[in-house]
Amino acid sequence: xxxxxxxxxxIAAEHGLSKSQGKAIVEAVLAQITxxxxxxAETSLPGFGKFKVKDAxxxxxRNPATGAMIKVAASKKITFTPAKALKxxxxx
Numbered sequence: 001x002x003x004x005x006x007x008x009x010x011i012a013a014e015h016g017l018s019k020s021q022g023k024a025i026v027e028a029v030l031a032q033i034t035x036x037x038x039x040x041a042e043t044s045l046p047g048f049g050k051f052k053v054k055d056a057x058x059x060x061x062r063n064p065a066t067g068a069m070i071k072v073a074a075s076k077k078i079t080f081t082p083a084k085a086l087k088x089x090x091x092x
Contacts, residue, residue, distance in 0.1 A: 004030070037078050049082040 004026050012022030033051055036043045043051040058074040082090075 045083075047083055047085045049080055049086055052079050052081065053077070054079050 005023065008022035008026045009019055010022075011017070011025060012019050015022075017025075033043045037051060037053050040053050042053075053076055056075050056077050059072050060069050061072050062068070063070050
């Protein structure tokens, strides 16, 4: 698993920045993706993929402890669709 700190450290090392500057860059990118999602907008990162907000409708589910049927409220979820370039790189 790779963490945001590891990503920030790699960016800092590759670009001659301090670790705190690298972390600030990573956090700024993630904040912009979050902000776009909160506004319902899609974020497209060419060569990487798209983050999109989708509506999950209300549904019925089973409580595993009791077996009783319960209603799960409608909600929003964020989905990620990888770009073709990323999928191709993974499947080489």
